[in-house]
Amino acid sequence: MSSLGIEHELRVAVVDDHTTFAELLSDALGREPDLINVGHAAGVDEAVALCRRARPDVVIMDYHLPDGDGLDAAEQILTTAPDTRIILLTGNPSPDVLARAAGSGLCGFLPKDGSLSTLLETIRHAKSGSMVVYPAILSQNRRAQAAKPPGSPALTQRERQVLALMAAGYDVRTNSRTLGISQHTCRGYVKSILAKLGAHSQLEAVATAQRLELLGAGHER
Known part of the structure; x- marks a missing residue:
């Protein structure tokens, strides 16, 4: 110190x-x-x-x-x-x-x-x-981008919410508290998002989601 x-x-x-x-x-x-x-x-x-x-x-x-x-x-x-x-x-x-x-x-x-x-x-x-x-x-x-490219993966409303929090840099504990779900459930959504986006990490998932314009301005619970 x-x-x-x-x-x-x-x-x-x-x-x-x-x-x-x-x-x-x-x-x-x-x-x-x-x-x-x-x-x-x-x-x-x-x-x-x-x-x-x-x-x-x-x-x-x-x-x-x-x-x-x-x-x-x-x-x-x-x-x-x-x-x-x-x-x-x-x-x-x-x-x-x-x-x-x-x-x-x-x-x-x-x-x-x-x-x-x-x-x-x-x-x-x-x-x-x-x-x-x-x-x-x-x-x-x-x-700055045109319309969403065809063939974008379909994410559920909750997966989009989790994805938006991932893009903001929050961890699973914060995300689960924000969404009112358990950390185990939140990790399940993260795994689903990675699978749908063909990503091997949360950083890669966020970058892919940005490219596909899957990060909306806001989502309802």
């Missing part, structure tokens, strides 16, 4: 080629007693080198970088440091980008023009193996 009485300090790196944005974000991180800014990189190669040197717990990564994209950097970083939590800042990722992110171990998508409080909360609660996609990004992506 630190001298400030903070039990868990998080080391955070910023990867963005926009110097002003990166400096403002770094300054904001420096004002948080439980967050330690360990450096800034402006591209993929710099990000990989920074993470090998500074070993951050969390990386805030812009998607658009001059020598590649944020997923390129994330994949290289996670190869050598799989426990690193990486949050991608972007505007409106395509379903293909979401699917690639789900398989890469990314922890979340946030809009680059979103609030600082949301970013700080996501940094503090980011978990490896759980991808959080900000609702506004899902909404933008749905509006």
Whole structure:
């Protein structure tokens, strides 16, 4: 425990080629007693080198970088440091980008023009193996796509509710409490969703559901 009485300090790196944005974000991180800014990189190669040197717990990564994209950097970083939590800042990722992110171990998508409080909360609660996609990004992506592709799997109303909570990054315990069902029943719905979507993990299921436009704006119980 630190001298400030903070039990868990998080080391955070910023990867963005926009110097002003990166400096403002770094300054904001420096004002948080439980967050330690360990450096800034402006591209993929710099990000990989920074993470090998500074070993951050969390990386805030812009998607658009001059020598590649944020997923390129994330994949290289996670190869050598799989426990690193990486949050991608972007505007409106395509379903293909979401699917690639789900398989890469990314922890979340946030809009680059979103609030600082949301970013700080996501940094503090980011978990490896759980991808959080900000609702506004899902909404933008749905509006940008055409009609639902033919042959989409038929999900029940309850499966859609569970799927929506999965997409928000909640765990089985939270989902079961939210829906008023047992954890055993909730796990059964998750298994059914994975089978119908041909997915091997919840992250892959969410990415597939996004591609097929199965994540509606809201559902009734």
